[in-house]
Structure formats: structure tokens, C-alpha cells
Amino acid sequence: AVSSVVTDTSDAQYFSSTDGVVMATNYRSDYHLEEEARVTLTRYLNGLVQATEQGSVDRQEMRDLESILLSVQMACKTISNLVNRAGINHLSARAITTDANTSYDPRSNSQIRLDLLSTDVLQNALRFTGKLRMISPVKSTNSSVLKREQKAAAQTVPPSTTDNNEHEHEHEHENSAEEDVVLNPSRATISVDDNKPSEHQPGVIIASGLDSKYVACLDPLDGSGNADAAICTATIFGIFANDADETPLKDEEELQQSVLKPGKTLRAAGYCLYSSATILVFSIGDGVHGFTLDPQLGEFVLTHPNIRIPERGNIYSCNEANSEGWSDGINRYLKAVKTGQGQSGEKYTSRYVGSMVGDIHRTLMYGGIFLYPSDTVGHPKGNLQLLYKSSPLGYLVEQAGGKCLTSGKADLLAAVPKKIHERAPCFFGSPDDIDELKDYLD
Secondary structure, three states: OOOOOOOOHHHHHHHHHOOOOOOOOOOOOOOOOOOOOEEEHHHHHHHHHHHOOOOOHHHHHHHHHHHHHHHHHHHHHHHHHHHHHEEEEEEEEOHHOOOOOOOOOHHHHHHHHHHHHHHHHHHHHHHHHHOEEEEEEEEOOOHHHHHHHHHHHHHHHHHOOOHHHHHOHHHHHOOOOEEEEEEEOOOOOOOOOOOOOOOOOOEEEEEEEOOOOOOEEEEEEHHHHHHHHOOOOOEEEEEEEEEOOOOOOOOOOHHOOOOOHHHHHHEEEEEEEEEEEEEEEEEOOOOOEEEEEOOOOOOOEEEEEEEOOOOOOOEEEEEEHHHOOOOOHHHHHHHHHHHHHHHHHOOEEOOOOOOHHHHHHHHHOOOOOEEEOOOOOEEEOEEEHHHHHHHHHHHHHHHHHOOOEEEHHHHHHHHOOOHHHHHHHHEEEEEHHHHHOOOOOO
């Protein structure tokens, strides 16, 4: 006899094939899954909401988080398709270069195209809820607009307000694409901090609930420069609670300031990795859970419940091309683990994708250490943005049982960004590996 196939909903299809029972003791507890059970992300989040007390503050908070996470889920499905079909859809076409005198750079153009498309997709998904407003730094590709904006900025910003950090990093951004900050849907231009992202950095989106206490910070497509080489890319997000007595944020300045917080205050964080599979990994403070996109159903299903990083690994991940500018302590640590003279006595293997989320995801799965220190040659304050890269990923690593540091052995999640695009050194990994690294840090 042929088994009947349930076609009403994707959730029903999964649950019709198993007798597994999903239970939650409270909205922060782990789900207890029978073998072979598959739970969609939509059903998982709904279960967390239903497990809270009717009419309670906890339920409303979970509803608000659910709304944001489901919006991110919807966007990630589309971005996954864009990335997978980038070459087929000619996203690196010359059409994006409007200036006939501008040399064509396929890598740069495909990055810009994918970045803008991913940003639009994410904005539309967040707007679809009807409960969120956003601002997003968007790169300008029109030189006349850029010059007009620069002139206006020079007239409105007194020279005395320029801090030393801007002078220290001028050489890092002299070739950077400038950016507007767009408030949807009115598209009014406002200012953003002066520590602008590099030329190959997508614009960060900041979204706030119109009637909730949450504000989200999202990086639409990290690692977009790798897309043409079919190397993994990712969307990163972090969600903070609004401290303003749970009242909606009034203006754009408040919205920007509301996310300049240490990572330890995150209410939720996660990433969606676009690779051999599309995997959405997140935490709401109850451990780390991973959902894989099933291409046949078009749904994320739970495949990695309660991810735990190994106590120690045997892989180190870093860009050793920068090692000439690293401190003696970091170079001594790497020499020790490469030669088997570290605490484990095992020779470590080097694995470096060059896409941060890809390296972090592997570290979560297999253990080891990922590091991007400051260097005296090109990145005196590190190269990875603290607010929307290092902090959300550090939150996940700690929720999975790992540890993370920034410069001077300081806790990465205690670092408070002063600017949206501020960079900082970062070290993530298995607890034993990070503890060993501390012995070598100044």
C-alpha cells in the first residue's frame, strides 16, 4: 500500500511521517525530540510562544521575537536563492557600471549587486510584518550624489567634532564607497557615524519594532566578495532590548544609539549560512539551535538541536598573511599549536575560508579557535566590525559553551561599540583553546 501524502502544509507533511511528540516545559527549555522527528522553524517558534503563559509579558516578548525571526527566515530563503543563482542570473553583469570610463571589476560589481539585492530583500521582509521601521547605510554609486553629500557634510559638521580615530583610519577608507542612510519608507537622508565600512562591506540594517521593545541589527550578506568563487556567504543578525521604558524609539538617532551596546545584552542572535546547505543558526538565550533549509519543501527544519562546541579542537583559523604585524605572543601561540608543543600535545591543522561565518560555523561544529587580531601593518584596531559581526557571533559561541575575547584578554561581549562600524580584534573558540591563548596574550 502506498502511504498517503499530506499536502496541506509543510508542517503537516513532516509531522505525518513521524509519531514524535514535541514538548516544551517552558518557552526557554529545550525541545525533546523523538528520533527522526523534524520540526520546522515556524512550528518551533510557535511552540515557544504557546509554552508561555497566556497574556503574560513573556508571551508578548516571544511574539515580538517570533515576528522578527520569521521575517529573517523569509528573507534568508530568498537570499539563498539569489546567491545560488548569482552566476546564472548574471548578477555580476557590466550593466551595473554606469560610467563608461570606469574599469570593469567583476568581483567588485557582483559584490555590490548582491549586497544591494540582499539588503532590499531583508528590508522588504522586515517591512512585510507591518511592525518594523528601518534605517540602512546604502552605498552610493552616483559620483555627483556622492560629491553633493560630501559638500553638505563639510558645511554642517564643524572641524572640531572630528576625533582622532577618524584620522587614524583615513588610509583604510580612502577608496571606500560612500553611503547614505535611508529611512524606509520615506527615504529621507540622515547621517551615520564616520567610521564607514570598506568598499566590499554591505550596509548594515537597523530595525526597530513600532510597538515593541526590540531593536535588531543585521548584516545582509557577509562575505559577498566570495560569491563568484562559490565560497560561503551569510546573513548575520543581533536583537537587543530597547531600554527606553519599552516605548518605541522616536527618531533615527535614538535608533542608532539603541544598538550601541555590549554583546552580553543581546536578547537573541544568529546567522544564516549559504553554503553546501543553507543553515540558520540562532539563540534566544537557551542554547544554540540550527535549522537547515529543505529545498523540496522550502522550509527550515531543525537539524542541529542544542549545538555544543567541543572543549578543545585541533584546528586554528586565521589570515596568516597578516602575521608580520601580530604581537609576539600570538605568533608564539600559533607556533606552539602548529608544532604540537601546545597544551594538548597535538599538531593543529590550519583551515581558513576567509568568510567569517563559514569559519565560525566550522569552529562551532569541530572546535578549535578562530582569531583576527589587530596588526601593526594594516589593521591596528582589527578588521571585523564589533556590532554586527563579532558580537552576535560571540554571543552564539558563548551560548554553545565556547569563549570569546577581544584585545588585552578582555571579554568580547563586554566591549561597547562607540560607532556602528567600529572594528575590534576578536578571538573565538573552544574553552580550552581560548584559555590556552590567554597565556600568550599581553
